[in-house]
Amino acid sequence: MDKELIVALDEGTSNVKAVAIDAQGRVVAQASKALSLATPQPGWVEQDGNALLAGSFDVLRQVINEVGQERVAALAISNQRETAIGWARESGRPLSPALTWQCSRSAPFCEQLRRDRQDEIIRSTTGLPVAPLFSASKMRWLLDNTPQGHERAARGEICLGTIDAWLLWHLSGGEQFRCDYSNAARTQLLNLHTLEWDENMLALYGIPRVALPEICPSAWRFGVTKGVEGIADGIPVLAMIGDSHAALYGHGLGRAGGIKATYGTGSSVMAPLPAPDTRITRLATTVAWHDGTRAVYGLEGNIPHTGDGLAWMLQATGISTLNEIQRVALLQSLPDSIPSTDGVYFVPALTGSGAPWWDDKARGTLCGLSRGSGPAHLVRAALEAIAYQIADVIEAMKQHPDFHLNTLMVDGGPTRNHWLMQFQADLLGCPVARSTTAELSALGAGLLARKVFSGLDDDALLPLLPEHELWQPDMARHAQLQDSYRGWCEAVARAHWKKSH
Numbered sequence: 001m002d003k004e005l006i007v008a009l010d011e012g013t014s015n016v017k018a019v020a021i022d023a024q025g026r027v028v029a030q031a032s033k034a035l036s037l038a039t040p041q042p043g044w045v046e047q048d049g050n051a052l053l054a055g056s057f058d059v060l061r062q063v064i065n066e067v068g069q070e071r072v073a074a075l076a077i078s079n080q081r082e083t084a085i086g087w088a089r090e091s092g093r094p095l096s097p098a099l100t101w102q103c104s105r106s107a108p109f110c111e112q113l114r115r116d117r118q119d120e121i122i123r124s125t126t127g128l129p130v131a132p133l134f135s136a137s138k139m140r141w142l143l144d145n146t147p148q149g150h151e152r153a154a155r156g157e158i159c160l161g162t163i164d165a166w167l168l169w170h171l172s173g174g175e176q177f178r179c180d181y182s183n184a185a186r187t188q189l190l191n192l193h194t195l196e197w198d199e200n201m202l203a204l205y206g207i208p209r210v211a212l213p214e215i216c217p218s219a220w221r222f223g224v225t226k227g228v229e230g231i232a233d234g235i236p237v238l239a240m241i242g243d244s245h246a247a248l249y250g251h252g253l254g255r256a257g258g259i260k261a262t263y264g265t266g267s268s269v270m271a272p273l274p275a276p277d278t279r280i281t282r283l284a285t286t287v288a289w290h291d292g293t294r295a296v297y298g299l300e301g302n303i304p305h306t307g308d309g310l311a312w313m314l315q316a317t318g319i320s321t322l323n324e325i326q327r328v329a330l331l332q333s334l335p336d337s338i339p340s341t342d343g344v345y346f347v348p349a350l351t352g353s354g355a356p357w358w359d360d361k362a363r364g365t366l367c368g369l370s371r372g373s374g375p376a377h378l379v380r381a382a383l384e385a386i387a388y389q390i391a392d393v394i395e396a397m398k399q400h401p402d403f404h405l406n407t408l409m410v411d412g413g414p415t416r417n418h419w420l421m422q423f424q425a426d427l428l429g430c431p432v433a434r435s436t437t438a439e440l441s442a443l444g445a446g447l448l449a450r451k452v453f454s455g456l457d458d459d460a461l462l463p464l465l466p467e468h469e470l471w472q473p474d475m476a477r478h479a480q481l482q483d484s485y486r487g488w489c490e491a492v493a494r495a496h497w498k499k500s501h
Contacts, residue, residue, distance in 0.1 A: 003073040006453065007063055008446035010439065011056050011079045011163055012243060013037070013047075013100060013265045018059035019439045020067045021446040023454075025464030027439055031062035038097065043104040043351050046097035049085050052163065053170050061230040069232045075171070075225070076239035076449035078246035078441040079163040081186045084138035086146065086160050092174055095146050095158065098166075099138040102266065102304055104351045106137035107360040113137075118204060125201060127185070127192040127278050127285030129358050133302060135162060136188040136205040143206065153211040162187065164240040165213040168222055171237060176223035179213040181295060182245040185287035190215070192276045192285060195295065217290040218245070219448040239448035243441040244268035245288050245298065250444030251409040251435060252465065253458045254288060254296050259397070259405050261390050262441075263412035266354070267306040269393040271403060273297040282356035282396045291451060291458075299400055301355030301393030306386045307414045309348025309364075313382035317375045328416075335380035335419050340484070343368040345491035346381040356396040357496060365495040368487075386414060387424040388488045394428065407431045409468065411440040418471075425471040427485065429478040433468035440466070 005020045005028070017032035033055045038046050064072055082101035087094045099105065110130050113119060119130045128134055139160045143149035152158045159169070162183040168176050184190040184197075189207060191198035197209055216222060222237040241249070244262050252258040254272040261269045270288065276297050278285045288298035305312075314320040319330055347353075349362035366381075390408075397403050408430060414420060415434050425432040437443060447461050 003071060005067055005071045006074050006076055006446040006449045007060065007072050008076040008078065008442035008449070009056055009060055009167070010243060010442035010445070011052060011077070011167060013080045016052070016055040016059055017439065017442060018063040019442045019446070020063050020072075021443060021450075025443070025447070025466070027437065027443070029063045029066045030439065031059040033059050037100065041105075043107065045100045045102040045351065047083070047100055049087070049094035049098045049166060052098065053167070056167060057228055057231065064231060072235055074236045074238040074449050074453050076442075076445035077164055077167055077237065078241055078243040078445040079167065079183070081162065081183060081242040081244060082133055082135050083163050084135040084142065084160065085163065085166050086139070086142040086158055087166070087169070089157055089159050092170060095142060098163070099141065101133055102351055103138065104132040104360055106132040106141045107352070109137050109140060110360065122188060122201070122204070123281065124278050125191055125198055126188045127276060128188050129281070129284065131354070131358050132360060133304070133354060134186060134188040136201065136207065139187075139207050140205045150206060154208045156210045158211050159213070160207065160211045161213050168237060168240065171225050171228060172223040173226035173228075175226060177213045178216050178222050180216055180218040180220070180240040181287045181290040182218055182242040183240070184215045186242060190287075192278070192287070195287070217292040219290070219292045219452045221452065238452040239445045241289055241445050241448060244270060244300070246441040246444030247411050248272065248298065248444070249289055249447060250440040250465070251411070253461060257404055257406035258409050259394070259407070260409045260411070263306055263386065263410060263414040265306075265308045267303040267386070267390060267412075268300060269303070269390055269397070270298045270300040271397055273299055273402065277400065280396065280399050282358070283393070284355065289448065291448065299397055299403070301396060303389045303393065304352070304354045305348040305350050306389060307412070309346065309350065309385055310382045310414065312348065312350060313346065313378055317378055319375070319379070331379065331383070331417055332419055334376045335383055338376045338380060341368070341377045341381045341384065342370065342373065343487065344373055344377045344381045345488055346378070346385050347491050347495040348382070348385055349495045353495065355393050357492070359496050362495045365491060367491050367494055383417065383420050384423065386420060387427050388485065390424065391427055391485065405430055407433050409433045409435070411435045421471045425473040426477040427481050429473050429475060431473065432471040434471070435466050435468055437466040
């Protein structure tokens with residue numbers, strides 16, 4: 001049988017999955033595995049790099065064995081972004097756990113950059129605001145906290161990378177040290193205008209260029225598999241891309257007017273742009289992807305705690321102890337059992353806030369409680385917080401002269417909640433279109449790999465896109481919810497009170 005399948009790996013924060021995608025864009029096999037996070041100190045969030053590899057290779061093996069190695073044409077990778085890891089070039093062993101995108105241990109260094117008034121040059125060069133979310137300050141922390149870290153990195157003994165580079169290094173038996181433009185754009189070290197590592201940013205963060213990977217288009221021949229137990233040598237890796245960018249590609253290939261929101265542990269709201277424009281200071285401008293011919297840019301708001309905030313609330317209310325069927329049923333029924341939260345708001349700034357506020361010192365806030373507040377009010381407040389945070393980012397996006405919102409295209413685990421989808425549509429006053437596939441990031445990466453493998457253009461890929469389910473807004477309720485949204489904004493101000501104290 002001809003090689004026809006693309007096996008796409010989606011390495012996320014809370015789980016890793018692999019899917020096999022046929023030439024019609026259908027998922028024909030899949031496997032997933034849960035991943036764990038560690039929080040050794042307040043604000044510190046990390047993962048075992050070897051566990052990320054083991055989980056990734058495990059699900060790849062499962063899918064490849066199910067469909068047959070002889071049918072696999074290529075691999076594709078989508079990955080959690082901003083997470084940084086360092087490893088010894090000679091052995092491939094990690095220097096420490098990976099510092100995840102949620103980790104705020106580099107906040108003091110970021111605060112020093114602001115005091116030194118470096119934020120404007122950083123934003124205009126990289127498109128990103130100063131925040132511990134991005135990889136560069138994490139890489140700086142890794143070198144600061146590794147014996148002779150800076151000296152070893154300057155000698156080329158240490159590799160620093162995002163998770164795509166870490167996976168590729170080990171998939172290729174240590175022969176390829178590469179990342180793609182979308183992941184490079186999240187480090188705060190890429191010059192958004194030249195699409196090269198920026199010498200001023202490298203100097204500012206103290207990162208030697210020799211410690212960083214080669215940057216390649218997202219659709220590219222990155223290397224071939226070598227020496228991975230249970231996976232045949234010689235399978236090409238033809239795409240690597242950040243998971244949020246992959247989801248935007250999988251939704252609609254980046255066509256104008258289609259704004260994407262990925263709901264997961266955190267959330268990303270992204271609008272495609274034809275050119276870099278860093279004037280919207282409260283949002284990030286980034287490379288959405290590079291298809292080998294041209295770069296597509298994106299205007300993005302990153303939110304650290306959406307699904308994660310809901311998970312915290314389920315733990316606090318004891319609902320997390322129920323089995324999955326019971327939890328899902330309660331998340332559908334509880335918010336509908338009351339007409340409103342009665343003024344209860346939950347702002348899940350559990351390690352600070354992201355877009356559009358970028359306040360490392362913000363902390364989670366639960367306000368408006370009364371004696372009559374119960375689990376239904378709390379759970380509904382946590383679900384509403386997801387929709388409100390998405391709306392905050394879209395409000396900031398409206399400042400861009402080219403921005404227009406036809407439909408909010410959504411994906412990710414929390415989108416399975418029908419109540420949340422209708423609330424989001426009513427709050428925004430626009431249709432919400434949920435992808436019918438839960439593997440959208442993997443599919444987006446797989447489509448980019450198919451583009452390389454089969455030499456297809458975007459028009460030829462359009463028939464392979466998954467369908468969407470639509471929620472239409474109730475415009476009368478949209479008008480009513482504006483008062484609730486103003487109450488949310490007041491609650492957000494309370495979460496950020498330390499900024500003025």
